[in-house]
Amino acid sequence: MIRILQMTLSSSQTDRIPPELLEHIDEAIARYPISSRSASLPILHLWQNHFGSIDNSAIEWIAAKLELQPINILELVTFYPWFRQQAAGRVIIRVCQTLSCAMAGSDRVYEAFCKATHIRCDQHQNGVLPTSADGNFSIEFVECLASCGTGPACLIQEDLLENVTPEKVSDILQRYSDKIL
Amino acid sequence: MPAIAPIPHPKERRIIFKNIAQPGYSPDLACYLAHGGYESLRTALEMRPQEIVESVKKANLRGRGGAAFPTGLKWSFIKPDDGKPHYLVVNGDESEPGTFKDRYILHQDPHQLIEGMTIAAYALGVHLAYIYIRCEFPHAARIMNRALEEARQKNFSGKDILGSKFNLDIYVHQGAGAYICGEETSLLESLEGKRPYPRIKPPYFPAVLGLYMQPTVVNNVETLCHVKHIIQMGAEEYARMGTAGDGGTRTLCVSGDVSRPGAYELPCGAVTLGELIHDVCGGLKNGRTLKAVIPGGSSAKVLRAGEVYKIKGPSGECEIPMLEVIMDASHLTAVGTMIGSGGVIVMDDSRSMLWALNNINRFYAHESCGQCTPCREGSLWMAKITSRMLSGMQYPEDIRTLRSMADNIAGRTICAFGEACSWPTQSFVDKFPEEFSSTVIAEKMSAFP
Numbered sequence: 001m002i003r004i005l006q007m008t009l010s011s012s013q014t015d016r017i018p019p020e021l022l023e024h025i026d027e028a029i030a031r032y033p034i035s036s037r038s039a040s041l042p043i044l045h046l047w048q049n050h051f052g053s054i055d056n057s058a059i060e061w062i063a064a065k066l067e068l069q070p071i072n073i074l075e076l077v078t079f080y081p082w083f084r085q086q087a088a089g090r091v092i093i094r095v096c097q098t099l100s101c102a103m104a105g106s107d108r109v110y111e112a113f114c115k116a117t118h119i120r121c122d123q124h125q126n127g128v129l130p131t132s133a134d135g136n137f138s139i140e141f142v143e144c145l146a147s148c149g150t151g152p153a154c155l156i157q158e159d160l161l162e163n164v165t166p167e168k169v170s171d172i173l174q175r176y177s178d179k180i181l
Numbered sequence: 182m183p184a185i186a187p188i189p190h191p192k193e194r195r196i197i198f199k200n201i202a203q204p205g206y207s208p209d210l211a212c213y214l215a216h217g218g219y220e221s222l223r224t225a226l227e228m229r230p231q232e233i234v235e236s237v238k239k240a241n242l243r244g245r246g247g248a249a250f251p252t253g254l255k256w257s258f259i260k261p262d263d264g265k266p267h268y269l270v271v272n273g274d275e276s277e278p279g280t281f282k283d284r285y286i287l288h289q290d291p292h293q294l295i296e297g298m299t300i301a302a303y304a305l306g307v308h309l310a311y312i313y314i315r316c317e318f319p320h321a322a323r324i325m326n327r328a329l330e331e332a333r334q335k336n337f338s339g340k341d342i343l344g345s346k347f348n349l350d351i352y353v354h355q356g357a358g359a360y361i362c363g364e365e366t367s368l369l370e371s372l373e374g375k376r377p378y379p380r381i382k383p384p385y386f387p388a389v390l391g392l393y394m395q396p397t398v399v400n401n402v403e404t405l406c407h408v409k410h411i412i413q414m415g416a417e418e419y420a421r422m423g424t425a426g427d428g429g430t431r432t433l434c435v436s437g438d439v440s441r442p443g444a445y446e447l448p449c450g451a452v453t454l455g456e457l458i459h460d461v462c463g464g465l466k467n468g469r470t471l472k473a474v475i476p477g478g479s480s481a482k483v484l485r486a487g488e489v490y491k492i493k494g495p496s497g498e499c500e501i502p503m504l505e506v507i508m509d510a511s512h513l514t515a516v517g518t519m520i521g522s523g524g525v526i527v528m529d530d531s532r533s534m535l536w537a538l539n540n541i542n543r544f545y546a547h548e549s550c551g552q553c554t555p556c557r558e559g560s561l562w563m564a565k566i567t568s569r570m571l572s573g574m575q576y577p578e579d580i581r582t583l584r585s586m587a588d589n590i591a592g593r594t595i596c597a598f599g600e601a602c603s604w605p606t607q608s609f610v611d612k613f614p615e616e617f618s619s620t621v622i623a624e625k626m627s628a629f630p
Contacts, residue, residue, distance in 0.1 A: 037374035080357035100436035148436035149184040
């Protein structure tokens with residue numbers, strides 16, 4: 001929560017766009033010679049990967065960059081589940097809750113992650129992912145991760161974890177604590 | 182246990198998965214070339230484009246993404262000399278619950294896809310192609326980008342490919358977590374940078390008004406990989422591996438309550454459902470018995486253990502028990518379901534069908550894009566009803582309500598998501614009525630006036 005508060009109090013994201021990000025954005029636009037509007041999803045990904053979320057200033061900036069209206073970008077951010085307007089924890093844990101993973105016990109895995117990170121197992125509240133008090137971990141249930149044969153599956157940061165059991169949860173969290181935090 | 186075993190099951194015939202899961206095989210170009218990579222592309226570039234389209238037709242290749250549409254026929258909708266730019270888009274949005282095959286191709290054999298799509302692009306007169314990969318596969322996007330860079334450096338992609346004067350630029354485009362983008366017109370909207378609302382057909386058939394309103398072919402990852410093997414083996418030999426209307430091999434992804442879940446590559450129609458479960462996948466776990474199978478991704482209608490189907494065979498009508506249904510497109514269609522994306526979900530006698538349907542309904546309620554009212558409202562209501570039923574509060578008329586909601590979505594929406602979200606409800610309540618006909622809990626009922 002502290003981190004989220006800091007984010008809202010701090011200046012807008014467009015005040016601190018690094019030159020590398022600008023470069024990547026221009027590269028993304030170049031991949032769509034027919035219509036630069038096609039670059040809106042890639043730019044949103046680049047933006048969220050860098051800043052952790054997409055704020056209002058970003059929506060206006062990206063729209064201007066692509067010669068679009070801000071609503072053209074906002075409607076993407078609100079439609080696609082991957083994008084978020086509020087900051088999340090440093091490590092995001094996504095647990096698959098679709099049929100094959102659910103049959104393999106993904107709800108118990110989700111609960112174990114919540115318990116170990118002291119996150120309340122509630123779903124999204126006002127678009128904010130359930131996040132641990134120290135701002136280190138966020139957790140959410142997601143739909144099919146296409147790893148049905150090796151469920152329960154989790155996507156943590158960019159890594160797919162297969163056959164996850166509640167017993168493995170503390171080791172997994174330790175690994176990400178060491179690596180990222 | 183890995184989802185693809187290094188040693189194939191005796192019933193398997195691996196073409197697409199030939200090198201996947203093999204020790205020492207890497208996604209590098211050098212490794213691909215050492216295994217005979219890009220030889221089919223050389224052969225194809227010496228053929229006339231129309232010959233390639235004819236080969237794919239003769240091979241009886243059907244799309245592996247879900248609709249099982251004949252690939253050659255889809256390609257033949259593109260007019261070679263219409264003077265318009267043509268586009269090829271690879272559907273790597275693998276999101277159908279129960280399906281997990283394309284991930285392995287993207288991760289472990291990216292050049293197989295590049296070769297297949299380059300042959301397709303040459304056949305279709307395409308000079309700009311995109312690979313749409315769901316963003317939940319970040320490593321796949323990275324691996325593909327690296328492979329594309331390698332291919333460009335060695336002239337397997339880019340300008341004047343292998344001295345043929347044929348140019349092709351391929352780029353990776355990442356999705357953003359929406360299942361609907363697997364629907365081809367939705368995918369095109371997404372690729373154009375818009376909300377992925379599916380387009381209405383007619384007039385927006387991709388082959389006519391596709392990407393940027395130009396003729397476009399959208400093919401699944403696995404489908405395009407098959408193209409390489411059709412060129413390599415010849416259409417006749419390729420077709421012979423499968424059945425009359427369903428050529429070649431296909432990957433089947435088995436998950437749920439079997440001893441050896443995983444992705445298997447089998448000649449089309451080579452096994453029955455019973456052989457797949459009991460032989461290939463080692464039977465049910467923990468000695469339990471079979472209750473139900475979803476044969477082609479969660480959208481496909483469920484099959485109940487012990488069912489017997491009446492189908493029209495070559496020698497009149499015949500009866501086929503559930504376990505003897507052949508796993509190919511035509512047989513599964515004949516018994517009222519579909520091969521879909523090949524995602525087989527097996528459920529044993531410990532599973533509650535109400536619980537399973539509720540899980541599926543929740544998925545579709547979450548993933549409906551919201552464009553058409555019957556689907557947007559109906560998928561949510563079906564999920565609310567099954568969720569309430571699961572909590573113990575059931576009305577006697579629930580089964581009828583669920584059925585009528587599903588009936589009023591299917592066929593009344595712009596895209597096939599309407600059917601995808603209705604078929605589970607229709608089939609589950611029809612085939613397992615005893616699990617949905619309530620034992621009314623009187624005191625809880627009062628909470629629902």
